[in-house]
Amino acid sequence: MAERKRGMGRGLAAILPESEAGGPxxxxxxxxxxxxxxxxxxxxxxxxxxxxxxxxxxxxxxxxxxxxxxxxxxxxxxxxxxxxxxxxxxxxxxxxxxxxxxxxxxxxxxxxxxxxxxxxxxNPVDEARACAALVDDLGISKEELARRVGRSRAAISNLIRLLDLPDPVLGMLEDGRLSEGHGRAILVVPDQSARSSLAKQAADGGWSVRETEDRARGKGGGKAKASRGGRISAEERAAMGEAEDALGEALGADVRVRRAGAGVRAELRFDDLDELAALARRVRKRG
The missing domain is CATH 3.90.1530.10 (Conserved hypothetical protein from pyrococcus furiosus pfu- 392566-001, ParB domain)
Incomplete structure (x- = not known):
């Protein structure tokens, strides 16, 4: 099972604003x-x-x-x-x-x-709950939160999406049986019952994140098919994973790469139209 990346690499002193009236x-x-x-x-x-x-x-x-x-x-x-x-x-x-x-x-x-x-x-569930509280309850934008904790906006969005998983799956993320990457893969499945079932299989079988993604796509999120009907090789999986990481980092978005017939398809996922519009503005500025 792949080890998840934990922590965000910056101390509290670097992100707490200075007090004015009553200094520290x-x-x-x-x-x-x-x-x-x-x-x-x-x-x-x-x-x-x-x-x-x-x-x-x-x-x-x-x-x-x-x-x-x-x-x-x-x-x-x-x-x-x-x-x-x-x-x-x-x-x-x-x-x-x-x-x-x-x-x-x-x-x-x-x-x-x-x-x-x-x-x-x-654990990623506690991280997700903290993100959701900051964004939903305290009104901090995802961009500002990402800046203050040293992560990308896409990483913040991905964490918050984990809270859409059913409680049994969140429990597996909390106790370390599944990683954050497994949780994101399971979100591809639209049905909560199927998500719980897939998570249990992944935890019991020690599936990698990539294998979990492939199984998830076969359960309603779009089947992962290799070109000309063959299985996706380990090299292809690695290349697709590298492409997802590189595109996600460059665009600041949640990117999924999958087979589409004889070709490959890259999909971008957004929380709302505002997030899509923000990416469009960034791309336009770069042009």
């Missing part, structure tokens, strides 16, 4: 005076990783400060860094370094969501 202030705070963020998009913290981080903190201390905001009763609420906070408690720290920010509610949630998206250990 670094303090040492009692760990028991800090509360978790109720809007925290992460739903689970892997025990092994938490244990390892706690061990590192025991040896070297908490090197990266938490980010908090003032709360009621002289307490503080986490904006970012809940995993580090939990590990610090596990390591027995009494006080922790923290950057205190006074931020509007939307900025608070944005920071928490984006901090989770730039982590390397976040």
């Amino acid at each position: 202030e670094l303090r040492e705070l009692p760990v028991e005076m800090i509360e978790p963020n109720p809007d925290q998009p992460r739903t689970s913290f892997e025990k092994g990783a938490l244990d390892a981080l706690a061990g590192s903190i025991r040896s070297a201390g908490l090197l990266q400060p938490l980010i908090v905001r003032p709360s009621d009763g002289g307490r503080y609420e986490l904006v970012a860094g809940e995993r580090r906070w939990r590990a610090a408690q596990q390591a027995g720290l009494k006080r922790v370094p923290a950057v205190v920010r006074v931020s509007p509610e939307d900025e608070r949630l944005q920071a928490a969501l984006i901090e989770n998206m730039v982590r390397e250990d976040l």
